[in-house]
Structures are given as C-alpha cells and as structure tokens.
Amino acid sequence: MAVNPLPLPDFQAIDGIRLGVARAGIKSPDRDDLVVMEIAEGSEAAAVFTRNAFRAAPVILAERSLANSRPRYLLINTGNANAGTGQQGMADAESCCRALSDAGGAQPDQVLPFSTGVIGEPLPVERIQNAIPEALSALSPSGWQRAASAIMTTDTLPKGATRKLVIDGDPVSISGISKGAGMIRPNMATMLAFMATDAAVPRDQFQSLVAEAAEASFNRITVDGDTSTNDACVGVATGQSHARVLDGKDRVIPALRDAIHDVFRELAQAIVRDAEGATRFVTVRVERARTEAEALKVAFAVAESPLVKTALYAADPNWGRILAAVGRAGLEDLDVSRIDVFLDDVCIVQDGGRSPTYTEADGQAVMDGAEPCIRIVLGRGQAAERVWTCDFSHEYVTINAEYRT
Amino acid sequence: MAVNPLPLPDFQAIDGIRLGVARAGIKSPDRDDLVVMEIAEGSEAAAVFTRNAFRAAPVILAERSLANSRPRYLLINTGNANAGTGQQGMADAESCCRALSDAGGAQPDQVLPFSTGVIGEPLPVERIQNAIPEALSALSPSGWQRAASAIMTTDTLPKGATRKLVIDGDPVSISGISKGAGMIRPNMATMLAFMATDAAVPRDQFQSLVAEAAEASFNRITVDGDTSTNDACVGVATGQSHARVLDGKDRVIPALRDAIHDVFRELAQAIVRDAEGATRFVTVRVERARTEAEALKVAFAVAESPLVKTALYAADPNWGRILAAVGRAGLEDLDVSRIDVFLDDVCIVQDGGRSPTYTEADGQAVMDGAEPCIRIVLGRGQAAERVWTCDFSHEYVTINAEYRT
Numbered sequence: 001m002a003v004n005p006l007p008l009p010d011f012q013a014i015d016g017i018r019l020g021v022a023r024a025g026i027k028s029p030d031r032d033d034l035v036v037m038e039i040a041e042g043s044e045a046a047a048v049f050t051r052n053a054f055r056a057a058p059v060i061l062a063e064r065s066l067a068n069s070r071p072r073y074l075l076i077n078t079g080n081a082n083a084g085t086g087q088q089g090m091a092d093a094e095s096c097c098r099a100l101s102d103a104g105g106a107q108p109d110q111v112l113p114f115s116t117g118v119i120g121e122p123l124p125v126e127r128i129q130n131a132i133p134e135a136l137s138a139l140s141p142s143g144w145q146r147a148a149s150a151i152m153t154t155d156t157l158p159k160g161a162t163r164k165l166v167i168d169g170d171p172v173s174i175s176g177i178s179k180g181a182g183m184i185r186p187n188m189a190t191m192l193a194f195m196a197t198d199a200a201v202p203r204d205q206f207q208s209l210v211a212e213a214a215e216a217s218f219n220r221i222t223v224d225g226d227t228s229t230n231d232a233c234v235g236v237a238t239g240q241s242h243a244r245v246l247d248g249k250d251r252v253i254p255a256l257r258d259a260i261h262d263v264f265r266e267l268a269q270a271i272v273r274d275a276e277g278a279t280r281f282v283t284v285r286v287e288r289a290r291t292e293a294e295a296l297k298v299a300f301a302v303a304e305s306p307l308v309k310t311a312l313y314a315a316d317p318n319w320g321r322i323l324a325a326v327g328r329a330g331l332e333d334l335d336v337s338r339i340d341v342f343l344d345d346v347c348i349v350q351d352g353g354r355s356p357t358y359t360e361a362d363g364q365a366v367m368d369g370a371e372p373c374i375r376i377v378l379g380r381g382q383a384a385e386r387v388w389t390c391d392f393s394h395e396y397v398t399i400n401a402e403y404r405t
Numbered sequence: 406m407a408v409n410p411l412p413l414p415d416f417q418a419i420d421g422i423r424l425g426v427a428r429a430g431i432k433s434p435d436r437d438d439l440v441v442m443e444i445a446e447g448s449e450a451a452a453v454f455t456r457n458a459f460r461a462a463p464v465i466l467a468e469r470s471l472a473n474s475r476p477r478y479l480l481i482n483t484g485n486a487n488a489g490t491g492q493q494g495m496a497d498a499e500s501c502c503r504a505l506s507d508a509g510g511a512q513p514d515q516v517l518p519f520s521t522g523v524i525g526e527p528l529p530v531e532r533i534q535n536a537i538p539e540a541l542s543a544l545s546p547s548g549w550q551r552a553a554s555a556i557m558t559t560d561t562l563p564k565g566a567t568r569k570l571v572i573d574g575d576p577v578s579i580s581g582i583s584k585g586a587g588m589i590r591p592n593m594a595t596m597l598a599f600m601a602t603d604a605a606v607p608r609d610q611f612q613s614l615v616a617e618a619a620e621a622s623f624n625r626i627t628v629d630g631d632t633s634t635n636d637a638c639v640g641v642a643t644g645q646s647h648a649r650v651l652d653g654k655d656r657v658i659p660a661l662r663d664a665i666h667d668v669f670r671e672l673a674q675a676i677v678r679d680a681e682g683a684t685r686f687v688t689v690r691v692e693r694a695r696t697e698a699e700a701l702k703v704a705f706a707v708a709e710s711p712l713v714k715t716a717l718y719a720a721d722p723n724w725g726r727i728l729a730a731v732g733r734a735g736l737e738d739l740d741v742s743r744i745d746v747f748l749d750d751v752c753i754v755q756d757g758g759r760s761p762t763y764t765e766a767d768g769q770a771v772m773d774g775a776e777p778c779i780r781i782v783l784g785r786g787q788a789a790e791r792v793w794t795c796d797f798s799h800e801y802v803t804i805n806a807e808y809r810t
Binding site: 052083118183224226305306313314316326328331334349352392400402 | 456460486490590632633634709711718725728729730731734742756757759802
C-alpha cells in the first residue's frame with residue numbers, strides 16, 4: 001500500500017562496516033529481528049536521539065556510551081522497544097550490550113543498543129543474547145539489504161538509500177537504512193535510521209553534518225504527530241576512503257554534504273511513503289514566512305490536521321480546512337488577506353479567499369494524483385520550509401486499533 | 406452513535422428572550438436552518454470568539470457590533486459558515502443583519518450574526534433575508550428546543566442545558582444550546598453556543614463570568630485539534646429576574662456562577678459526546694503539575710494523540726502510547742520516573758513504568774466502558790486540569806472523507 005516507494009537499492013558496501021542478521025524470536029519465531037553492525041576501529045560515529053521526555057532505555061544508554069567512547073558495534077532489535085521499562089530496562093539493555101562486547105572483543109560501552117517495537121514489555125534478554133553468535137557469524141559487508149528488512153516493525157517495505165561519488169579521483173560511498181511507519185513526528189531524529197560512509201570526516205564536522213541532515217530530513221516528516229520514545233539516527237564514518245572531504249577551512253565539501261543529505265531525505269521520505277495506511281505522499285511547503293520557525297509551525301499544523309488529512313484521503317481539494325489549520329498555527333498578527341494557497345501549480349486561494357481562476361476540475365486533478373503538493377504563500381517575509389506527510393485513512397485506524405500492547 | 410448523550414432538557418423559558426426558527430433553504434430545502442433570538446432591551450450580552458486567525462466574516466462583525474452596542478437580535482444560520490469569503494462575506498453578513506434590524510425595529514449593529522457550515526461558499530443572502538419574516542413570526546419564549554436542532558450541522562443530536570435556582574426567594578433561570586461535532590478544539594469558545602439567563606448581572610461581571618465559564622468548559626474539549634474559524638459562545642443576561650446576584654463586593658454570587666458553569670460544561674460535553682464517529686467519552690485529567698498551563702499541555706497532547714485515540718477506539722489500555730504523548734508534550738526537565746497513570750482507579754503506570762499491581766483484566770474492564778478517565782499524576786507540583794475528548798474511529802474518517810467543500 002506504500003505510495004510510490006523506491007525499490008531497495010543495490011547498496012554500496014562501506015569499507016569498515018559489516019552487518020549480520022539473526023532470528024532471536026523476540027516477538028515471533030520466524031522472522032529476522034536482530035541486527036549487528038560491526039564498525040572498524042578508527043571510525044567516527046555521530047547520532048541524534050528523540051527529545052521525547054520518555055526516552056527508552058536503549059536511547060539513554062546509546063547516548064551515554066557514544067559520549068564516552070568510539071562505538072565498535074550497533075545492536076539493533078525489533079519486536080520490543082524496551083521503553084517504559086524503568087531500571088530493569090536499563091539493566092536489560094546493558095546485559096545485551098555486554099554479551100555482544102564479550103563475544104566481539106570490545107568494551108561494553110563500545111556497543112550502542114537500539115530497540116523498536118512494543119512499548120512497556122520487558123526485553124527478552126536471553127533470547128537476544130543467544131542469537132548474538134548467529135548474527136556475528138553472519139557479518140558481511142553486503143548485509144545491508146537483509147538488515148533493512150530485519151529492523152522493520154509495522155513497515156510494509158524495507159527502506160534504504162545509497163550513493164557513490166568520486167572526490168578528486170577517490171571514491172566515497174554512503175549507505176543507509178531506516179524504519180518507521182507510525183508514531184512518526186521525529187524530534188531531532190526519526191524512529192531508527194543508520195547511515196555509514198567510508199569518508200574520513202572528523203568527529204566534530206561529522207556530528208554537525210549528521211545533525212544538520214537529520215534536521216532537514218527526519219525532522220521534516222510527520223505521520224501522526226506522535227513523537228516516538230525510541231527515535232534514533234546514527235551515522236558512521238569509517239574513514240577508509242582516501243578522498244579529501246574537507247576544504248581549506250576544514251568544512252565538509254558540498255558534494256559529500258549534498259550526498260549525505262540526499263540519503264537522509266530519501267530514507268525519511270521512504271518512511272512517509274510507507275506510513276500506516278497512507279494512500280498519498282504529500283509535500284506541505286510554506287513560503288514567504290517571516291522566519292523558518294514560523295514556516296515550519298504552519299507546515300506542521302497543516303500536515304498534522306486530521307481534517308486536512310482525511311480530505312487528502314478523499315482527494316478533496318478542501319481549502320477551507322487548509323486555511324483553518326493555517327489560522328490556528330499561532331502566528332502573531334497574521335494578515336490572512338495576503339495568503340495564497342496552491343495545489344501543485346493550481347492557485348486555489350488568492351488573497352485569503354477562493355481564487356477567481358480556480359476551478360474544481362483543476363484542483364481535483366492535482367488531488368487525484370498520488371503526490372500532491374500543498375503550497376502556502378504567507379506574504380510576510382522571505383523564509384520557506386517544507387515537510388512531508390501522508391493522508392489519514394481507514395487503514396490507519398484499522399492498523400492502530402489492532403496493534404496491541 | 407453519540408456516547409451517553411443527555412436527552413434535551415425541558416428548557417426554562419428566560420424572561421426577555423424569544424426564539425424563532427425558519428427554513429431558508431440554505432443548503433437543503435427541508436430543514437430548519439435559520440434561528441432568530443430576540444433579546445429584550447436592557448439586557449447585557451457577553452461573548453467569546455475563536456482565536457483562529459482565519460475568522461469568519463460573522464465572527465468579525467459580531468465582535469465589532471457587540472463592542473459598539475447592546476444587541477437586540479442574534480441571527481444564526483447553519484449550512485454555510487461564511488468563512489474564507491473575504492470582503493463579499495462581510496458585506497453579505499451586514500446585509501442579512503440589516504434585513505433583520507429593519508424588520509425588527511433595531512439598529513443594524515444590534516444584530517449579531519453567526520454562521521456555521523461549509524467554508525468558502527458565498528452566503529445565500531437572499532434566501533436568508535426572505536426567511537427572516539417567518540422566523541420573526543415564530544418568536545416564542547419556548548423556542549429553545551426547535552432552535553437547538555436548527556443550529557446543527559454534522560451533529561447527530563441537538564444539545565441543550567438548563568437550570569433553575571432560587572436566590573433569596575427570587576427565581577433565576579439559565580438556558581443554553583450548543584452545536585458542534587467536528588473541527589473542535591475551541592480556542593476561547595466553541596463552534597456555537599448560546600446561553601441566556603434572566604439574572605441581572607452587570608456588563609463587566611457578566612463578560613468575566615462568560616469568559617471564565619467558556620474557559621472551563623468549551624476550552625477544555627477537543628475532537629480533532631482543529632480550531633474552527635467560526636467558534637462563538639454568547640451569553641445574554643436579560644436582568645428580568647429580581648434576584649440579587651452580586652455580593653457585597655459586587656462579585657457574582659457562587660450559586661449563580663456555579664449554575665452557569667454547569668450549563669456551559671454540559672453544553673461542551675454534549676459536543677464531545679456527539680463528536681464525529683465517537684464511541685467513547687474520555688476525560689483526561691492531569692494532576693500534580695507545576696502549573697495549570699503545563700497540566701493542560703499534557704492533557705491536550707494525550708487527548709489529541711491519534712495513537713491514543715485509536716487505542717481508545719479499540720478499548721486498548723495502551724499505556725505506552727499515553728506515556729509517549731506525555732513525553733512529547735514539551736515540559737521542561739520532566740522526571741518520568743515520578744509519573745503515575747490511572748485508568749479510572751486502576752493504576753496502570755507507577756513511577757514511570759508498568760505498575761506491579763496492574764492486570765490486563767483490570768485495565769480492560771475500564772476501557773470497555775463508554776466513559777473511561779485517563780488520570781496522569783506528574784508528581785511535580787499541585788496544579789491540576791482536565792479536558793474531555795473522544796476516540797478516533799473509522800466513522801470519523803468516513804464522515805470527514807465524505808463531507809465535501
């Protein structure tokens with residue numbers, strides 16, 4: 001049911017990265033649910049985590065470990081979020097990390113844990129520990145594809161993106177995977193995304209780059225406005241490519257920055273395309289705002305309005321609902337008589353009222369497509385922003401009324 | 406489909422108030438869609454209006470007229486919101502008011518217009534003007550019941566509340582009606598509510614009382630988080646009762662204040678009970694917050710979470726989704742390990758994790774009821790607040806995917 005999903009790419013292998021998948025039987029016995037990513041020594045890692053105050057145990061532990069040491073392994077499970085599990089949840093996450101660090105020859109804080117799935121159930125530690133040897137023995141540079149499927153929860157499709165570029169004759173590769181379909185309104189990161197490159201990017205620049213790319217991608221999508229307790233987005237730079245990736249002022253060169261942004265955006269959009277019950281992939285673009293912050297406020301108000309989203313489901317060019325959402329976004333002294341709204345290139349609202357050139361047929365044609373763009377021109381400044389969202393369907397209600405704790 | 410709706414009461418007639426209903430054929434020919442409320446000279450009126458920046462023409466006009474003069478008539482139509490209609494919408498609202506003021510012997514700004522229905526369509530001025538004589542000839546002190554039905558849009562049931570109290574031997578009566586089922590997240594008022602009393606409350610005290618009662622009632626409900634462009638809540642005090650309603654310090658006496666609060670709360674809750682697609686009436690109560698503002702923030706985050714609402718639809722005691730919503734409500738340095746959550750009296754979360762005493766059977770029993778209460782105890786202060794909401798059902802999607810501009 002996903003909306004125009006891209007096929008999973010032929011992932012570029014990343015020198016210094018190997019992935020192994022196992023079946024731990026966390027929630028059901030017959031599916032891949034455990035992923036180990038091995039990271040070569042000397043790599044840099046950077047991450048952003050959810051800002052939900054209810055952060056899951058693995059999020060707390062991963063952030064702490066990352067501050068103290070250079071990770072050698074990521075340990076990712078699906079089927080159980082290890083969230084809302086209190087002190088026991090922390091101890092469980094630590095036990096799993098220790099099992100991997102013992103088996104793999106690393107310190108416990110060199111293993112970063114990531115969990116996704118049901119909230120509030122105890123993590124099945126033994127089952128995870130027992131499956132770690134299987135995951136280690138499966139480690140392979142070409143493990144991306146199987147890993148992309150193994151981290152899914154309510155996703156209907158695996159999600160990945162990859163790029164190869166050549167910098168002054170030296171090749172650089174980037175690969176990434178993500179998961180998520182519901183409880184999606186990332187705040188500094190999305191549900192789970194993992195990206196690796198062989199580029200040699202120093203720690204500070206890499207952290208900035210990952211944070212900036214996550215901001216422009218995962219922090220610009222919303223399915224239901226519900227920020228997850230387990231969001232995490234991790235980047236690894238193994239440095240095994242010899243390409244020179246910094247310019248004379250120690251800044252990451254634009255070609256690499258752009259490629260990493262592209263990978264993140266593709267991964268983030270893949271989540272919206274596969275959002276629970278989605279039948280449309282919608283871009284909400286807000287232009288001529290005073291600040292980017294207020295453009296975002298308006299964009300999210302529209303993108304999360306249940307009335308706008310059910311109208312999108314019905315392919316209904318319902319500009320009244322769009323205006324009502326803009327009007328409640330909380331902008332100071334908004335002059336509504338300066339606002340224009342477009343569906344793709346069709347002007348539907350001009351100067352705050354129905355456009356004289358608008359015809360229902362034109363609006364309907366845009367809405368009948370799978371990827372309409374709602375463009376709102378506020379006419380009060382020069383800032384612009386955009387977010388990606390989906391419609392709100394019967395299927396969303398069915399999925400979330402049936403997915404039980 | 407409404408959740409435990411109260412039957413429409415036997416309205417107390419209010420001395421100084423008469424209501425007349427007519428069929429103007431605004432949207433369909435065969436239903437009551439126009440209401441005139443006649444207000445005796447010497448009455449005080451008070452109102453609160455939507456804070457949506459896209460305010461409909463009648464909202465703008467009613468607020469302006471109310472500031473300039475004492476209203477003699479309210480003119481209420483359903484079937485057309487006269488919103489997003491620009492300058493023409495203002496002119497149309499004024500034309501309708503003038504027709505009523507001419508026919509009824511008043512100044513144009515003594516008529517307050519209220520419209521509800523489809524956004525963005527021109528108001529059928531002539532049809533409304535033509536029906537005004539019919540409404541005037543139907544004026545009656547007992548017109549409340551028919552008026553309650555005539556102001557409905559997607560409501561399935563008319564909504565009303567009434568009270569009679571005796572103050573030092575003098576009777577005082579209060580009656581009110583409201584409408585609304587979707588686009589409900591009032592901001593200073595709800596879709597439409599009209600209340601009248603024969604109490605003699607001076608203007609300043611009456612405005613404070615109406616604003617305060619609206620804040621505690623209509624501003625505490627949410628169906629879909631979408632603030633309407635047309636919200637308005639109006640109170641009229643005709644002063645024809647001889648009861649002494651002010652105390653020695655010119656404050657409204659508690660008995661009257663409480664009765665007006667009761668009427669407003671009943672009208673507000675009636676909207677949630679009849680919310681689009683609702684199968685459950687849910688109270689979200691937040692206790693031991695630092696401030697009422699932060700208690701409200703948490704309450705609305707939970708009450709508007711699509712994931713919480715779909716879980717409520719499924720009668721699923723899904724505390725993970727409740728915690729996730731609390732966690733993203735944006736409270737500073739929230740210590741999640743101090744949070745308890747109750748379903749009615751069943752403790753489901755203790756100290757931020759699953760309560761050791763909790764059993765699925767206990768939680769399920771509460772959720773199977775039609776009116777569960779979610780009580781969240783933050784453990785960081787003494788402030789409390791509560792809001793009322795409903796679940797999110799297939800029917801909501803059906804209704805809003807089919808209700809076309």
